[in-house]
Amino acid sequence: MTAFVAVTLTFFALRLGGGDPAANLMAQNLVSPEHLAAVRAALGLDQPLWVQYSSFLAGLVRGDLGVSLFNRRAVTTVIAEQLVPTLQLASASLLIAILLGLGLGILSAWSNNTLASRGAQLVGGLATGLPVALIGILAILLFSLTPLAALPGGGIQATRGLLLPALVLGFAFAGAIARVVNTELRRSRAEPYMSAAAARGIGRSPRLLWHALRPALPLVISLCALQAAHLFAGTVVIETVFSRPGVGRLLVSSILQGDYPVAQGLVVLAAVIYTLSHMAADLLALVADPRLRSSR
Amino acid sequence: MRRALALLPLLLLGSCSPPAATAGPSLRYGLTLAPTGLDPHLNASSELTIPLGSVYDTLVFQDPETQEFVPGLASRWEISPDGRTYTFYLRQDVEFHDGTPFDANSVKVNLERVLDPENLSQKAASMLGPLESIAVRDPSTVVLQLSQPFAPLLDSLSQVYLGMASPKALAQWGGAEYQFHQVGTGPYRFVEYVPNDHLTLQANPDYDWAPSVYQHDQPYYRQVTFRFFEDPATRALALETGDVDVIGEMPPHDAERLVSSGKYQLQAVPIPGQPLQLFFNTTRSPTSDPSVRRALLLSVDRARLVRTVFGEHSSVAEGLLSAGTPGASPAVPAELFDPAEAASLLDAAGWRRGSDGLRQRDGVRLGITLIVPPWGSNPEAAQLVSAAWSELGAEVDLQVAPGFGPLKEAQAGGEYHVIGVNFFGSDPDLLRPFFSSDGLYNWTGWSDPDLDALLVAAAESTAPRSERLAMYSQVAEEVASQALVLPIRDYTNLVVHRRDLSNLSFSRQGWNPYLIDLRPAP
Numbered sequence: 001m002t003a004f005v006a007v008t009l010t011f012f013a014l015r016l017g018g019g020d021p022a023a024n025l026m027a028q029n030l031v032s033p034e035h036l037a038a039v040r041a042a043l044g045l046d047q048p049l050w051v052q053y054s055s056f057l058a059g060l061v062r063g064d065l066g067v068s069l070f071n072r073r074a075v076t077t078v079i080a081e082q083l084v085p086t087l088q089l090a091s092a093s094l095l096i097a098i099l100l101g102l103g104l105g106i107l108s109a110w111s112n113n114t115l116a117s118r119g120a121q122l123v124g125g126l127a128t129g130l131p132v133a134l135i136g137i138l139a140i141l142l143f144s145l146t147p148l149a150a151l152p153g154g155g156i157q158a159t160r161g162l163l164l165p166a167l168v169l170g171f172a173f174a175g176a177i178a179r180v181v182n183t184e185l186r187r188s189r190a191e192p193y194m195s196a197a198a199a200r201g202i203g204r205s206p207r208l209l210w211h212a213l214r215p216a217l218p219l220v221i222s223l224c225a226l227q228a229a230h231l232f233a234g235t236v237v238i239e240t241v242f243s244r245p246g247v248g249r250l251l252v253s254s255i256l257q258g259d260y261p262v263a264q265g266l267v268v269l270a271a272v273i274y275t276l277s278h279m280a281a282d283l284l285a286l287v288a289d290p291r292l293r294s295s296r
Numbered sequence: 297m298r299r300a301l302a303l304l305p306l307l308l309l310g311s312c313s314p315p316a317a318t319a320g321p322s323l324r325y326g327l328t329l330a331p332t333g334l335d336p337h338l339n340a341s342s343e344l345t346i347p348l349g350s351v352y353d354t355l356v357f358q359d360p361e362t363q364e365f366v367p368g369l370a371s372r373w374e375i376s377p378d379g380r381t382y383t384f385y386l387r388q389d390v391e392f393h394d395g396t397p398f399d400a401n402s403v404k405v406n407l408e409r410v411l412d413p414e415n416l417s418q419k420a421a422s423m424l425g426p427l428e429s430i431a432v433r434d435p436s437t438v439v440l441q442l443s444q445p446f447a448p449l450l451d452s453l454s455q456v457y458l459g460m461a462s463p464k465a466l467a468q469w470g471g472a473e474y475q476f477h478q479v480g481t482g483p484y485r486f487v488e489y490v491p492n493d494h495l496t497l498q499a500n501p502d503y504d505w506a507p508s509v510y511q512h513d514q515p516y517y518r519q520v521t522f523r524f525f526e527d528p529a530t531r532a533l534a535l536e537t538g539d540v541d542v543i544g545e546m547p548p549h550d551a552e553r554l555v556s557s558g559k560y561q562l563q564a565v566p567i568p569g570q571p572l573q574l575f576f577n578t579t580r581s582p583t584s585d586p587s588v589r590r591a592l593l594l595s596v597d598r599a600r601l602v603r604t605v606f607g608e609h610s611s612v613a614e615g616l617l618s619a620g621t622p623g624a625s626p627a628v629p630a631e632l633f634d635p636a637e638a639a640s641l642l643d644a645a646g647w648r649r650g651s652d653g654l655r656q657r658d659g660v661r662l663g664i665t666l667i668v669p670p671w672g673s674n675p676e677a678a679q680l681v682s683a684a685w686s687e688l689g690a691e692v693d694l695q696v697a698p699g700f701g702p703l704k705e706a707q708a709g710g711e712y713h714v715i716g717v718n719f720f721g722s723d724p725d726l727l728r729p730f731f732s733s734d735g736l737y738n739w740t741g742w743s744d745p746d747l748d749a750l751l752v753a754a755a756e757s758t759a760p761r762s763e764r765l766a767m768y769s770q771v772a773e774e775v776a777s778q779a780l781v782l783p784i785r786d787y788t789n790l791v792v793h794r795r796d797l798s799n800l801s802f803s804r805q806g807w808n809p810y811l812i813d814l815r816p817a818p
Contacts, residue, residue: 032422033736039416071333072416072472081491133527140533240527243534245492249330249526257332258701 003271007060010267011053014260043069056264065268066261068254075265079247083269086246089165089238090231096170097177098224104174105181106208109189120178127175132234136168136241165242169234173227180223184216218285225281229274320499320518323797323814326534326543330492330524335475336457337410340419342720342807345456346544347495347522349808350515352459352480355384355403356450357507358722358804363622365450368507369398369460369481379445379758386436390505392462393485400438404430405463407440415471423452445756447764448723455722455805481505483515483812495522497811506812511799515812535560535792542793542800542809548607551790560792564609567787567806568621569720570730571613572674574666574681574782576714579741582662583713587645589779592664592714594638595688599630601680602785605673609790613783615772616727620786622761623724623768627776628783638688647689655689662690667706668716670696677784678716707739715739718787722805724768725755731775740780747774 022040040046044055059066065075104127108120127135143164188194189212197211236248247266254262327346333339336348355370370384390398407430410420425446431439442449452458465479478486483506484497499515506513525531525543532550534540546554546562554560576583576592583589598612611619614626647655647662655662664685668678675696682692697703707715717739719726728751729735733743754767775781789807793800798817801810 035422036736038413042413042416067472068332070339071335071475072338078491085493137529137533140530140537239492241530243523243525243527243530243539245490249492253330253332253526256699258699259332 003268003275006271007264007268008053010264011056011260012049014255014258014263015049015052060268065265068262069259070257075261078262079250079265079269082245082247082250085244086232086235086239086248088162089169089235089244089246090228092162092166093169093173093231093234094224094228096166097173097227098220100170100174101177102181102220104178105185106213108178109182109185110208121182124175124178124182127171127173128179129175130172132169132172132237133241135172136165136238139164139168140241165238165244168242169231169238172234173231176227177220177223180220181213181216184219185212188212188215221284222281225277225284228277229270232270232273321516321816322519322521323517323542323811324540325520325522325809326531326540327495327522327524328528328531328543328545329526333475334489334495335471335478336459337406337420337461338415338417338471339475340457342805345803345805345808347484347497347520348459348478348480348486349456349482349803350484350497350520350811351478351482351486352456352461353390353482353505353507354455354459355386355453357509358451358454359509360802360804363804365454366508368454369505375758377758379447379756380442382440382442382449383433384438384440386438387505388436390481391502392465392479392481393500394462394465394479396462396464396479398460398481399435400432401435402460402463403438404432405466406460407458409461409466410458420457423448423455423457425449425452445758447755447757448725451723456808483510484520487519492524494524496520497522503812509803510810511801511813512815516815517811520811532792535794541797542791544789544791546790546792548609548790551609551792552607554792559795561795561797562609563791563793563800565789565791565802565806566611566618566620567720567789568618568722568804569787570616570718570726571618571786572672572677572716572718572784573613573616574668574714574716574784575730575739576780576782577710577712577739577741578778578780579710580713582647583664585645586779587641588647588662591638591641591645591688592685592690593628593779593782594632594634594641596681596684596782597633598782598784599633601677604680605676606785606788607790610788611786613786615783616731616775616781617724617768617772618786621722621724623765625769625772627769627772628781635684635688642688649689653689654691663693664690664713665693665695665711666714666716667695667697667703667712669700669703670698672718674716681782681784714782716784720787720805720807724765727751727768727771728755731771731780742775742778742780744774747771750774 022036022043022045044052056066067074068078104120104124108117108124110117185208194207194211197207232248235246236252238244239246239249240252247269251263251266254266325346327343329341329343331339331341331344334344336344336352354368356365356373357368358365369387369390371387372385374383375381384403386398386400386403392398407424407427409415410417411424411427425448426442426444427440428443429441431441433439459480462479465477466474469477476489480486483500483503485500487496487498489495497520499518503514523540525534528545528547531543531546532554535543535554551562555562576589578584602610602612612630614628614630615624616627617624642655642662646657648657649655666678666682668674678694682694685692697706703717706712729737730739731742732738732748732751750767750771754764754771757764757767791800796817797814799813799815801813802808803810
């Protein structure tokens with residue numbers, strides 16, 4: 001349902017706001033009016049909007065997203081080619097975001113005023129506040145042009161290929177996770193079961209890492225799932241800054257150039273990913289927290 | 297789900313595998329746009345000509361210095377006195393990269409592919425003008441028959457969009473997939489194109505038919521890899537981090553910084569065509585009044601504008617065609633800046649300043665709607681223009697159209713006084729759609745039968761080149777006398793490369809480099 005609404009909105013928004021796709025297609029060329037009319041007809045753009053819409057829906061039902069206006073290739077092929085690098089980036093970033101977010105969150109909740117917790121809060125704040133593009137450019141400057149470039153093995157190319165973009169995107173998303181972890185840990189520190197655990201002689205670290213963290217996990221997991229959906233937006237920026245292939249860049253260029261079928265296909269994909277990641281979050285939360293299971 | 301998770305490490309590893317190594321020196325070239333389609337017969341971007349200019353040879357080449365046409369795959373040609381029949385005598389020693397011999401039939405297959413309406417050619421088809429038929433007289437002679445004379449034809453045939461592709465490969469791959477398997481006769485062969493990621497060329501060791509525009513017979517660099525840097529902010533970084541050796545479309549301030557570091561060299565490459573210019577809508581008040589148009593033109597300090605927005609390396613546009621484009625003439629000199637004269641023109645036309653500083657006539661304000669495209673630095677330039685006009689007492693409504701489609705839409709709606717755009721092209725016939733009464737791009741709304749006749753006569757001219765080009769000077773004079781346009785900046789591509797690279801030169805169209813001539817600096 002969500003996917004259907006998103007796709008319908010995109011269909012009309014693109015057509016009503018983006019200008020004439022035939023003119024876009026011929027943008028860099030001085031064509032004759034006859035040629036333009038022929039192109040419009042060949043692409044079915046001379047049909048009434050509702051005819052275009054119903055044939056688009058009919059195709060969608062069959063799993064046929066149409067062909068790109070610009071290179072006549074199947075939209076599914078065009079998207080599939082760009083999906084792999086985006087999945088690599090998104091999954092690596094998510095992994096980094098979770099590890100870094102948990103680490104920073106735990107560190108900042110560890111104690112109230114140590115240098116470490118202050119530092120973790122500052123880093124978390126930077127991660128939440130700075131635009132991804134800026135972090136990306138700073139990271140390139142830092143890791144490619146300074147002596148730091150020599151640090152990670154494998155050289156600039158390998159590092160910049162996936163590790164650096166994933167670090168940047170993961171860093172940007174770690175901020176929100178860290179904040180949630182921090183808040184939840186602080187809250188559960190005050191809970192009676194923590195005192196009970198202390199009374200049983202359980203040490204400070206296991207107390208914090210196991211007893212306090214566990215009830216926070218469902219929230220963290222559903223946040224991660226939300227982040228996974230948002231990662232899609234983050235990859236747009238990262239792919240551009242790091243000149244990486246991927247669906248994010250494809251989305252931007254297809255909208256700018258007016259390649260409607262490709263843009264629509266990407267929205268379908270985004271809607272599906274969004275729905276799936278929310279379902280996954282609910283499932284994982286059930287696994288992580290038995291209380292949720294019993295309450296159903 | 298579990299299977300998907302199991303695939304994850306594989307996906308992660310996949311990106312780390314290095315590209316296949318090749319023997320011999322290699323070069324990395326930065327492109328600035330990842331084209332949606334890369335088939336020169338079908339797609340239109342200027343960016344695709346940068347790699348593909350070296351994959352394809354054309355029937356003729358144009359000498360960037362003399363602007364003369366010289367033999368390419370055609371060793372000579374004849375044009376009938378009525379300008380409608382072109383006979384090309386072809387080289388017989390040429391082979392495509394896949395071993396297919398090049399002959400007259402190849403020319404026929406290529407041009408018919410371009411003209412086939414099914415293929416939706418975005419650019420190449422209209423470059424052929426009134427081409428009616430292609431006849432093979434014998435394996436080394438091909439005859440093009442036109443319905444009308446069309447002077448720009450040789451210029452068209454000298455461009456990559458009409459490069460000669462292997463008929464065998466065209467048949468094998470078809471419309472959509474050929475772009476990933478391109479086969480030409482040029483000094484480099486196409487190896488692979490991974491959309492949005494990279495495109496690789498390899499030197500063609502069999503290349504033995506270099507046209508006279510090339511300085512060398514064989515490439516030095518065995519492999520050239522192209523990558524795409526769309527965000528302007530990342531281009532200087534790409535050079536500095538060693539990701540590329542050469543990159544174009546460098547923002548002016550980055551270019552200056554790189555050059556002053558002493559490690560890089562800058563080439564400011566003028567791109568022929570129409571400069572960025574503002575078209576005055578003559579069908580709407582107040583820009584329907586020539587003295588208002590002239591006042592608006594005179595009030596903008598174009599020299600300062602260009603220096604501020606585009607830096608030291610771009611020049612002020614002085615005509616309908618960028619300097620260096622055949623037929624260009626400085627009809628609107630850069631020094632044309634006289635705010636006092638502009639003010640008195642408006643006073644004389646009855647537009648008086650009110651107490652708020654804005655001009656009005658009969659209770660109507662001097663309102664100007666200015667629409668510009670978003671690319672390049674058009675919005676910044678338009679802001680300075682709009683400031684100058686506000687100074688003059690106009691109420692300016694500046695709108696940035698988000699792309700070419702919306703720009704065209706805004707133009708079609710007619711709700712504008714001034715609209716800006718620039719176009720590339722190396723033949724002055726490019727003016728026809730802009731200044732003919734029924735032209736698709738007649739954005740000034742100007743209609744003058746004499747001007748129409750002049751534009752058609754120039755396009756169909758069979759007279760010597762100099763006479764034809766003189767006609768375009770006449771067009772420019774006419775348009776300037778009516779103050780129909782405000783030219784702003786001649787397009788300049790700022791290409792920066794490492795100092796250890798030399799001999800970078802470009803074709804007549806300005807975009808595509810002669811990769812065959814690149815050498816390490818001595």
